Amino acid sequence: MRNIIASVIGTGFGMILVKSEVSSWGRVQRMFRFEEPHMYLIIGSAIAVAAASVWIIKRWHVKAIGGEAPKFKPKPFTKGIIFGGALFGIGWAITGACPGPIYAQMGNGNLMAICSFCGAFVGAYLYAVLKPKLPG
């Protein structure tokens, strides 16, 4: 049941990623070139709405379906946040897509995004192999 709900929410999310053009290569380029505020406004307002929701959930201990408290997984600071974060940023500017939009581009029928997806799979696998040798 949980998986069905997750895929329904994902379906809604995928529609937004296409209709807002967040998954458009051109929009991402114009964001990094500071040519239009579209992406900044979307990310900013998404954070604002998410932050208000999280605050409400924590403040009034809102329970998830099934009566459990929703799980927050704090992400501690590591060197990987700096190095990995910067590498991801470079990849984001090249592919015009962060992970969500890679899936959305494929779904939308932009088949070249399969190259980005295969790259992301290989990159994550490479990280898994090299992890013992990498800092933090």
Next chain:
Amino acid sequence: MDLFLQPWPWYVAGPLIGLTVPALLLLVGKPFGISSSFRHLGSICSPGTKIDYLRDNKWRDEIWNLFFVGGVVIGASLAGHFLVREPVALLPDSLATWPGGLLLFLGGCLVGFGTRWAGGCTSGHSIMGISSLNWSSLVATCCFFAGGLLMTWIIRPLFAAASGS
């Protein structure tokens, strides 16, 4: 209906993306995140592996995440077919070449490697992390943008200059 078929403005799309966070927290019980799907796929493709990062991953407990990204593909397909007047090209034609494909593959490698090293992407760090006041997620987001700006303003112009175009 006409409004629906046009690109949605930021003040509609942004808050809807934000609502994905409480939807997942309350209806699935999980924090929003997408790049971990690459790790789960790696674990599924290598049963019995000796690679700690893939072996120690309890992907069966996180299988909702793959249903979620599957939904993203379906939703994008529905929107691309039924909610537009004509198909929208999310990638430029200039990348629909062999060198373009290689570039996307290499960029994708950086996305997969970088997000896993950083422990999250735009969804897990920038939206989920910052909105739960996880300060390292703010640092991560600054690094995402630093990398993107480095590529856009320095690396790409250097390559363009070197190739004489």
